[in-house]
Amino acid sequence: MDKIQHTEEKILESARQIFHQKGFNGAKMQEIADLAGINKALLHYYFRNKESLFEKVFNETFSQMASKMSEIFLSEMTLMSKIGIFINFYLNFISRHSFVVQFIINALHDKPEQLREVILKQNLVPELLLEQIRKQLKEEMGLDIDPLHLYVNILGLVVFPVLAKPLLQSMFQIPDERMEVFFEQRKIIVPTFIENALNGYEKDKSLV
Amino acid sequence: MDKIQHTEEKILESARQIFHQKGFNGAKMQEIADLAGINKALLHYYFRNKESLFEKVFNETFSQMASKMSEIFLSEMTLMSKIGIFINFYLNFISRHSFVVQFIINALHDKPEQLREVILKQNLVPELLLEQIRKQLKEEMGLDIDPLHLYVNILGLVVFPVLAKPLLQSMFQIPDERMEVFFEQRKIIVPTFIENALNGYEKDKSLV
DNA sequence: AATAAGTTTAACCGAATAGTCAAAAATAAA
DNA sequence: TTTATTTTTGACTATTCGGTTAAACTTATT
Incomplete structure:
Protein backbone atom coordinates (compact mmCIF):
# COMPACT_ATOMS: atom_id res chain seq x y z
CA MET A 1 0.00 0.00 0.00
CA ASP A 2 1.33 3.46 -0.68
CA LYS A 3 -0.89 5.22 1.80
CA ILE A 4 1.58 4.06 4.39
CA GLN A 5 4.51 5.38 2.44
CA HIS A 6 2.72 8.61 1.85
CA THR A 7 1.89 9.19 5.49
CA GLU A 8 5.28 8.10 6.66
CA GLU A 9 7.02 10.40 4.23
CA LYS A 10 4.75 13.27 5.20
CA ILE A 11 5.63 12.72 8.83
CA LEU A 12 9.35 12.53 8.14
CA GLU A 13 9.24 15.67 6.08
CA SER A 14 7.54 17.60 8.84
CA MET A 29 5.32 16.31 18.73
CA GLN A 30 2.04 18.19 18.37
CA GLU A 31 3.67 20.72 16.08
CA ILE A 32 5.10 17.99 13.88
CA ALA A 33 1.70 16.33 13.69
CA ASP A 34 0.00 19.60 12.81
CA LEU A 35 2.48 20.33 10.06
CA ALA A 36 1.96 16.85 8.64
CA GLY A 37 -1.81 17.34 8.91
CA ILE A 38 -2.39 14.28 11.04
CA ASN A 39 -3.31 13.23 14.53
CA LYS A 40 -0.57 13.18 17.10
CA ALA A 41 -1.22 9.53 17.95
CA LEU A 42 -0.26 8.64 14.39
CA LEU A 43 3.26 9.81 15.05
CA HIS A 44 3.52 7.19 17.73
CA TYR A 45 1.93 4.62 15.46
CA TYR A 46 4.63 5.12 12.82
CA PHE A 47 7.56 5.99 15.08
CA ARG A 48 7.58 4.59 18.57
CA ASN A 49 8.51 7.83 20.30
CA LYS A 50 10.12 11.23 19.96
CA GLU A 51 13.60 9.86 20.36
CA SER A 52 13.34 7.30 17.59
CA LEU A 53 11.77 9.83 15.25
CA PHE A 54 14.59 12.21 16.00
CA GLU A 55 17.16 9.51 15.48
CA LYS A 56 15.70 8.70 12.10
CA VAL A 57 15.86 12.33 11.04
CA PHE A 58 19.37 12.73 12.36
CA ASN A 59 20.72 9.65 10.61
CA GLU A 60 19.13 10.63 7.34
CA THR A 61 20.44 14.17 7.51
CA PHE A 62 23.93 13.28 8.55
CA SER A 63 24.28 10.55 5.95
CA GLN A 64 23.27 12.92 3.23
CA MET A 65 25.89 15.47 4.21
CA ALA A 66 28.67 13.00 4.89
CA SER A 67 28.24 10.88 1.81
CA LYS A 68 28.42 13.86 -0.51
CA MET A 69 31.56 14.92 1.28
CA SER A 70 33.14 11.50 0.80
CA GLU A 71 32.05 11.36 -2.77
CA ILE A 72 33.84 14.58 -3.57
CA PHE A 73 37.01 13.94 -1.62
CA LEU A 74 37.46 10.35 -2.76
CA SER A 75 36.92 11.12 -6.42
CA GLU A 76 39.61 11.47 -9.09
CA MET A 77 40.60 15.10 -9.13
CA THR A 78 43.36 17.34 -7.91
CA LEU A 79 43.04 18.35 -4.30
CA MET A 80 42.46 21.96 -5.20
CA SER A 81 39.65 21.05 -7.59
CA LYS A 82 38.02 19.01 -4.87
CA ILE A 83 38.25 21.87 -2.44
CA GLY A 84 36.73 24.25 -4.96
CA ILE A 85 33.89 21.92 -5.79
CA PHE A 86 33.24 21.08 -2.19
CA ILE A 87 33.00 24.71 -1.15
CA ASN A 88 30.74 25.54 -4.03
CA PHE A 89 28.49 22.59 -3.41
CA TYR A 90 28.15 23.22 0.30
CA LEU A 91 27.53 26.91 0.06
CA ASN A 92 24.73 26.17 -2.37
CA PHE A 93 23.33 23.33 -0.33
CA ILE A 94 23.45 25.20 2.91
CA SER A 95 21.71 28.26 1.54
CA ARG A 96 18.72 26.04 0.86
CA HIS A 97 19.00 24.11 4.13
CA SER A 98 20.30 26.74 6.44
CA PHE A 99 19.59 24.92 9.70
CA VAL A 100 21.17 21.60 8.91
CA VAL A 101 24.67 22.24 10.19
CA GLN A 102 23.57 23.71 13.46
CA PHE A 103 21.14 20.85 13.86
CA ILE A 104 23.91 18.27 13.51
CA ILE A 105 26.29 20.08 15.79
CA ASN A 106 23.70 20.50 18.50
CA ALA A 107 22.49 16.94 18.26
CA LEU A 108 26.04 15.70 18.61
CA HIS A 109 26.69 17.99 21.49
CA ASP A 110 23.80 16.39 23.37
CA LYS A 111 24.40 12.76 22.43
CA PRO A 112 27.87 12.24 20.96
CA GLU A 113 27.38 8.45 20.81
CA GLN A 114 24.77 8.31 18.10
CA LEU A 115 27.22 9.13 15.34
CA ARG A 116 29.56 6.16 15.03
CA GLU A 117 26.61 3.86 14.35
CA VAL A 118 25.51 5.87 11.34
CA ILE A 119 29.01 6.04 9.99
CA LEU A 120 29.39 2.28 10.11
CA LYS A 121 25.94 1.58 8.71
CA GLN A 122 26.65 3.88 5.77
CA ASN A 123 30.04 2.31 5.12
CA LEU A 124 31.66 5.69 5.46
CA VAL A 125 35.31 5.41 6.41
CA PRO A 126 36.30 8.92 7.45
CA GLU A 127 39.90 7.86 8.02
CA LEU A 128 40.15 7.02 4.33
CA LEU A 129 39.14 10.53 3.48
CA LEU A 130 41.93 11.98 5.61
CA GLU A 131 44.42 9.54 4.15
CA GLN A 132 43.43 10.61 0.67
CA ILE A 133 43.94 14.26 1.53
CA ARG A 134 47.33 13.53 3.08
CA LYS A 135 48.40 11.65 -0.01
CA GLN A 136 47.34 14.39 -2.37
CA LEU A 137 48.92 17.10 -0.25
CA LYS A 138 52.19 15.22 -0.47
CA GLU A 139 52.06 14.20 -4.11
CA GLU A 140 50.54 17.28 -5.66
CA MET A 141 51.99 19.99 -3.47
CA GLY A 142 54.91 18.43 -1.68
CA LEU A 143 53.44 19.22 1.72
CA ASP A 144 53.58 17.15 4.91
CA ILE A 145 50.65 18.74 6.65
CA ASP A 146 48.30 17.00 9.06
CA PRO A 147 45.23 16.48 6.87
CA LEU A 148 42.89 16.87 9.83
CA HIS A 149 43.95 20.46 10.26
CA LEU A 150 43.38 21.21 6.60
CA TYR A 151 40.03 19.46 6.68
CA VAL A 152 38.93 21.43 9.74
CA ASN A 153 40.16 24.63 8.15
CA ILE A 154 38.07 24.01 5.05
CA LEU A 155 34.98 23.19 7.06
CA GLY A 156 35.48 26.14 9.35
CA LEU A 157 35.76 28.58 6.49
CA VAL A 158 32.63 27.20 4.83
CA VAL A 159 30.44 26.33 7.74
CA PHE A 160 31.12 28.97 10.34
CA PRO A 161 29.60 31.94 8.49
CA VAL A 162 26.42 29.95 8.03
CA LEU A 163 26.22 29.21 11.74
CA ALA A 164 27.06 32.76 12.65
CA LYS A 165 24.77 34.38 10.13
CA PRO A 166 22.39 35.85 12.73
CA LEU A 167 25.34 37.00 14.79
CA LEU A 168 26.98 38.72 11.86
CA GLN A 169 23.79 40.28 10.61
CA SER A 170 22.80 41.90 13.86
CA MET A 171 26.34 42.72 14.85
CA PHE A 172 27.19 44.57 11.64
CA GLN A 173 23.63 45.50 10.68
CA ILE A 174 23.82 43.62 7.41
CA PRO A 175 20.61 43.44 5.37
CA ASP A 176 19.53 40.13 3.83
CA GLU A 177 20.50 41.12 0.31
CA ARG A 178 24.04 42.01 1.23
CA MET A 179 24.28 38.76 3.12
CA GLU A 180 23.43 36.81 -0.02
CA VAL A 181 26.13 38.64 -1.91
CA PHE A 182 28.50 37.88 0.92
CA PHE A 183 27.91 34.14 0.61
CA GLU A 184 28.22 34.32 -3.17
CA GLN A 185 31.58 36.01 -2.79
CA ARG A 186 32.80 33.29 -0.49
CA LYS A 187 32.58 30.76 -3.29
CA ILE A 188 35.54 32.57 -4.84
CA ILE A 189 37.26 33.94 -1.78
CA VAL A 190 37.52 30.79 0.28
CA PRO A 191 39.18 28.57 -2.34
CA THR A 192 41.64 31.34 -3.12
CA PHE A 193 42.34 31.84 0.54
CA ILE A 194 43.08 28.15 1.01
CA GLU A 195 45.16 27.88 -2.11
CA ASN A 196 47.26 30.88 -1.08
CA ALA A 197 47.70 29.44 2.37
CA LEU A 198 48.91 26.08 1.06
CA ASN A 199 51.21 27.64 -1.50
CA GLY A 200 52.78 29.64 1.27
CA TYR A 201 54.27 26.61 2.96
CA GLU A 202 57.83 25.68 2.09
CA LYS A 203 57.64 22.66 -0.14
CA ASP A 204 59.09 19.36 0.95
CA LYS A 205 59.67 20.58 4.46
CA SER A 206 57.92 18.78 7.27
CA LEU A 207 55.37 20.67 9.32
CA VAL A 208 53.02 19.72 12.12
CA MET B 1 23.78 44.00 52.68
CA ASP B 2 25.99 41.53 50.95
CA LYS B 3 23.76 38.54 51.50
CA ILE B 4 21.80 39.85 48.56
CA GLN B 5 24.88 40.16 46.44
CA HIS B 6 26.02 36.76 47.54
CA THR B 7 22.77 35.01 46.66
CA GLU B 8 22.39 36.91 43.44
CA GLU B 9 25.89 36.01 42.35
CA LYS B 10 25.37 32.38 43.31
CA ILE B 11 22.25 32.27 41.19
CA LEU B 12 23.94 33.88 38.23
CA GLU B 13 26.86 31.54 38.44
CA SER B 14 24.60 28.51 38.40
CA MET B 29 14.75 26.41 36.71
CA GLN B 30 14.75 23.68 39.34
CA GLU B 31 18.18 22.53 38.23
CA ILE B 32 19.56 26.04 38.46
CA ALA B 33 18.07 26.43 41.93
CA ASP B 34 19.53 23.12 43.07
CA LEU B 35 22.96 24.01 41.79
CA ALA B 36 22.80 27.33 43.61
CA GLY B 37 21.59 25.54 46.73
CA ILE B 38 18.43 27.59 47.09
CA ASN B 39 14.69 27.32 46.74
CA LYS B 40 13.24 27.64 43.27
CA ALA B 41 10.98 30.49 44.33
CA LEU B 42 14.05 32.54 45.10
CA LEU B 43 14.99 32.53 41.45
CA HIS B 44 11.76 34.30 40.73
CA TYR B 45 12.31 36.67 43.61
CA TYR B 46 15.65 37.82 42.18
CA PHE B 47 14.90 37.44 38.48
CA ARG B 48 11.31 37.78 37.40
CA ASN B 49 11.26 34.74 35.12
CA LYS B 50 13.30 32.34 33.07
CA GLU B 51 13.52 34.69 30.14
CA SER B 52 14.95 37.60 32.07
CA LEU B 53 17.44 35.37 33.83
CA PHE B 54 18.51 34.00 30.48
CA GLU B 55 18.80 37.47 29.03
CA LYS B 56 21.04 38.55 31.88
CA VAL B 57 23.33 35.56 31.34
CA PHE B 58 23.40 36.11 27.61
CA ASN B 59 24.25 39.78 27.84
CA GLU B 60 26.99 39.14 30.34
CA THR B 61 28.52 36.35 28.29
CA PHE B 62 28.36 38.11 24.99
CA SER B 63 29.80 41.34 26.37
CA GLN B 64 32.72 39.48 27.82
CA MET B 65 33.57 37.83 24.51
CA ALA B 66 32.98 40.88 22.36
CA SER B 67 34.83 43.39 24.48
CA LYS B 68 37.96 41.26 24.57
CA MET B 69 37.75 41.00 20.81
CA SER B 70 37.47 44.77 20.41
CA GLU B 71 40.25 45.34 22.88
CA ILE B 72 42.64 43.23 20.85
CA PHE B 73 41.69 44.46 17.41
CA LEU B 74 41.58 48.13 18.32
CA SER B 75 44.93 48.11 20.10
CA GLU B 76 48.22 49.38 18.72
CA MET B 77 49.85 46.42 16.99
CA THR B 78 50.44 45.09 13.55
CA LEU B 79 47.48 43.19 12.14
CA MET B 80 49.35 39.93 12.16
CA SER B 81 50.27 40.34 15.82
CA LYS B 82 46.66 40.98 16.64
CA ILE B 83 45.58 37.90 14.78
CA GLY B 84 48.15 35.78 16.57
CA ILE B 85 47.20 37.10 19.98
CA PHE B 86 43.51 36.81 19.29
CA ILE B 87 43.80 33.18 18.23
CA ASN B 88 45.92 32.32 21.20
CA PHE B 89 43.65 34.07 23.62
CA TYR B 90 40.48 32.51 22.29
CA LEU B 91 41.79 28.99 22.06
CA ASN B 92 42.82 29.27 25.70
CA PHE B 93 39.58 30.87 26.79
CA ILE B 94 37.42 28.43 24.93
CA SER B 95 39.16 25.37 26.32
CA ARG B 96 38.07 26.55 29.75
CA HIS B 97 34.57 27.60 28.64
CA SER B 98 33.86 25.14 25.93
CA PHE B 99 30.12 25.78 25.67
CA VAL B 100 30.16 29.52 25.36
CA VAL B 101 30.32 29.85 21.60
CA GLN B 102 27.61 27.33 20.91
CA PHE B 103 25.51 29.01 23.56
CA ILE B 104 25.78 32.38 21.87
CA ILE B 105 25.14 31.03 18.40
CA ASN B 106 22.09 29.09 19.50
CA ALA B 107 20.67 31.95 21.50
CA LEU B 108 21.04 34.24 18.54
CA HIS B 109 19.50 31.71 16.24
CA ASP B 110 16.38 31.68 18.42
CA LYS B 111 16.13 35.41 19.11
CA PRO B 112 18.30 37.44 16.74
CA GLU B 113 16.92 40.73 18.13
CA GLN B 114 18.47 40.63 21.56
CA LEU B 115 21.95 41.40 20.31
CA ARG B 116 21.90 44.97 19.06
CA GLU B 117 20.77 46.20 22.47
CA VAL B 118 23.80 44.69 24.20
CA ILE B 119 26.13 46.11 21.62
CA LEU B 120 24.82 49.61 22.11
CA LYS B 121 24.73 49.37 25.90
CA GLN B 122 28.36 48.23 25.92
CA ASN B 123 29.46 50.99 23.58
CA LEU B 124 30.86 48.43 21.19
CA VAL B 125 31.10 49.71 17.66
CA PRO B 126 31.69 46.64 15.53
CA GLU B 127 31.95 48.71 12.38
CA LEU B 128 34.99 50.42 13.85
CA LEU B 129 36.67 47.09 14.27
CA LEU B 130 36.16 46.27 10.59
CA GLU B 131 37.37 49.68 9.56
CA GLN B 132 40.52 49.20 11.59
CA ILE B 133 41.19 45.85 9.93
CA ARG B 134 40.64 47.34 6.48
CA LYS B 135 43.04 50.15 7.23
CA GLN B 136 45.76 47.84 8.49
CA LEU B 137 45.32 45.43 5.59
CA LYS B 138 45.88 48.33 3.24
CA GLU B 139 48.69 50.07 5.06
CA GLU B 140 50.67 47.11 6.31
CA MET B 141 50.15 44.63 3.50
CA GLY B 142 48.91 46.65 0.56
CA LEU B 143 45.72 44.63 0.29
CA ASP B 144 42.22 45.78 -0.63
CA ILE B 145 40.32 42.91 0.89
CA ASP B 146 36.84 43.10 2.39
CA PRO B 147 37.65 43.02 6.12
CA LEU B 148 34.43 41.17 6.88
CA HIS B 149 35.64 38.17 4.94
CA LEU B 150 38.96 38.16 6.74
CA TYR B 151 37.23 38.56 10.07
CA VAL B 152 34.87 35.67 9.35
CA ASN B 153 37.79 33.55 8.17
CA ILE B 154 39.65 34.13 11.40
CA LEU B 155 36.62 33.33 13.51
CA GLY B 156 35.78 30.29 11.44
CA LEU B 157 39.25 28.84 11.78
CA VAL B 158 39.26 29.38 15.52
CA VAL B 159 35.70 28.73 16.50
CA PHE B 160 34.53 25.96 14.23
CA PRO B 161 36.74 23.18 15.61
CA VAL B 162 35.47 23.98 19.08
CA LEU B 163 31.87 23.71 17.95
CA ALA B 164 32.55 20.56 15.99
CA LYS B 165 34.64 18.88 18.66
CA PRO B 166 32.13 16.09 19.37
CA LEU B 167 31.61 15.62 15.65
CA LEU B 168 35.31 15.32 14.97
CA GLN B 169 35.96 13.07 17.93
CA SER B 170 33.35 10.48 17.10
CA MET B 171 33.87 10.76 13.38
CA PHE B 172 37.60 10.13 13.50
CA GLN B 173 37.69 8.27 16.82
CA ILE B 174 39.96 10.80 18.41
CA PRO B 175 40.71 10.32 22.11
CA ASP B 176 40.58 13.30 24.47
CA GLU B 177 44.33 13.58 24.82
CA ARG B 178 44.94 13.80 21.09
CA MET B 179 42.21 16.39 20.89
CA GLU B 180 44.02 18.58 23.38
CA VAL B 181 47.18 18.32 21.32
CA PHE B 182 45.15 19.18 18.26
CA PHE B 183 43.94 22.44 19.79
CA GLU B 184 47.42 23.26 21.02
CA GLN B 185 48.73 22.82 17.49
CA ARG B 186 46.16 25.18 16.11
CA LYS B 187 47.67 28.06 18.04
CA ILE B 188 50.60 27.81 15.63
CA ILE B 189 48.90 26.44 12.54
CA VAL B 190 46.06 28.92 12.22
CA PRO B 191 48.10 32.13 12.34
CA THR B 192 50.54 30.65 9.83
CA PHE B 193 47.71 29.58 7.59
CA ILE B 194 46.23 33.07 7.62
CA GLU B 195 49.55 34.78 7.11
CA ASN B 196 50.33 32.55 4.15
CA ALA B 197 46.92 33.19 2.69
CA LEU B 198 47.29 36.96 2.95
CA ASN B 199 50.81 36.96 1.58
CA GLY B 200 49.56 35.05 -1.43
CA TYR B 201 47.46 37.93 -2.70
CA GLU B 202 49.00 40.22 -5.25
CA LYS B 203 49.86 43.40 -3.48
CA ASP B 204 48.18 46.64 -4.41
CA LYS B 205 45.71 44.87 -6.64
CA SER B 206 42.06 45.28 -5.82
CA LEU B 207 40.07 42.19 -4.84
CA VAL B 208 36.55 41.60 -3.67
C1' DA C 1 -21.33 -9.37 1.74
C1' DA C 2 -18.82 -10.66 5.78
C1' DT C 3 -14.70 -10.74 8.11
C1' DA C 4 -10.07 -9.57 9.14
C1' DA C 5 -6.28 -6.43 9.16
C1' DG C 6 -4.45 -2.08 8.96
C1' DT C 7 -4.94 3.00 9.69
C1' DT C 8 -6.63 7.11 12.00
C1' DT C 9 -8.82 9.63 15.59
C1' DA C 10 -10.66 11.77 20.04
C1' DA C 11 -10.20 11.58 24.61
C1' DC C 12 -7.48 10.82 28.31
C1' DC C 13 -3.26 10.17 31.68
C1' DG C 14 0.76 11.21 34.23
C1' DA C 15 4.98 13.54 34.62
C1' DA C 16 7.52 17.65 34.18
C1' DT C 17 7.90 22.33 34.70
C1' DA C 18 7.38 27.63 35.00
C1' DG C 19 5.46 30.39 38.01
C1' DT C 20 2.62 31.93 42.49
C1' DC C 21 1.55 32.73 47.32
C1' DA C 22 1.18 32.95 52.02
C1' DA C 23 3.66 31.94 55.89
C1' DA C 24 8.17 31.39 58.26
C1' DA C 25 12.83 32.92 59.13
C1' DA C 26 16.28 36.29 59.20
C1' DT C 27 17.70 40.95 59.36
C1' DA C 28 17.25 45.89 60.10
C1' DA C 29 15.01 49.86 62.33
C1' DA C 30 12.54 51.88 66.30
C1' DT D 1 12.78 44.46 73.07
C1' DT D 2 9.36 45.38 69.80
C1' DT D 3 8.14 46.37 65.21
C1' DA D 4 8.89 46.76 60.31
C1' DT D 5 11.29 45.04 56.26
C1' DT D 6 13.56 41.86 53.56
C1' DT D 7 14.79 37.20 52.34
C1' DT D 8 13.70 32.34 52.05
C1' DT D 9 10.81 28.40 51.96
C1' DG D 10 7.16 24.64 51.23
C1' DA D 11 3.13 23.81 49.22
C1' DC D 12 0.33 24.65 45.50
C1' DT D 13 -1.49 25.83 40.59
C1' DA D 14 -1.88 25.86 35.73
C1' DT D 15 -0.16 24.36 31.73
C1' DT D 16 2.44 21.95 28.46
C1' DC D 17 3.78 17.82 26.55
C1' DG D 18 5.00 12.90 25.51
C1' DG D 19 2.66 8.97 25.36
C1' DT D 20 -1.59 5.51 25.69
C1' DT D 21 -6.07 3.42 24.72
C1' DA D 22 -10.21 2.03 22.88
C1' DA D 23 -13.14 2.87 19.48
C1' DA D 24 -14.10 4.38 14.59
C1' DC D 25 -12.97 4.34 10.00
C1' DT D 26 -10.71 2.45 5.77
C1' DT D 27 -8.89 -0.98 2.98
C1' DA D 28 -7.85 -5.70 1.70
C1' DT D 29 -9.22 -10.73 1.78
C1' DT D 30 -12.53 -14.51 1.46
Missing part, protein backbone atom coordinates in the same frame (compact mmCIF):
# COMPACT_ATOMS: atom_id res chain seq x y z
CA ALA A 15 9.79 16.12 11.49
CA ARG A 16 12.82 17.08 9.47
CA GLN A 17 11.66 20.65 9.17
CA ILE A 18 10.80 21.09 12.82
CA PHE A 19 13.77 19.22 14.26
CA HIS A 20 16.20 21.04 12.00
CA GLN A 21 14.91 24.41 13.06
CA LYS A 22 14.27 23.80 16.75
CA GLY A 23 16.36 20.83 17.80
CA PHE A 24 15.19 17.98 19.98
CA ASN A 25 14.00 20.00 22.97
CA GLY A 26 12.51 22.84 20.98
CA ALA A 27 10.49 20.56 18.72
CA LYS A 28 7.02 19.47 19.89
CA ALA B 15 22.42 29.95 35.69
CA ARG B 16 25.48 30.63 33.59
CA GLN B 17 26.68 27.08 33.92
CA ILE B 18 23.35 25.47 33.13
CA PHE B 19 22.32 27.82 30.33
CA HIS B 20 25.71 27.57 28.67
CA GLN B 21 25.60 23.82 28.62
CA LYS B 22 21.94 23.22 27.86
CA GLY B 23 20.59 26.35 26.25
CA PHE B 24 17.27 27.98 27.07
CA ASN B 25 15.01 24.99 26.47
CA GLY B 26 17.31 22.41 27.95
CA ALA B 27 17.86 24.35 31.16
CA LYS B 28 15.38 23.84 34.02
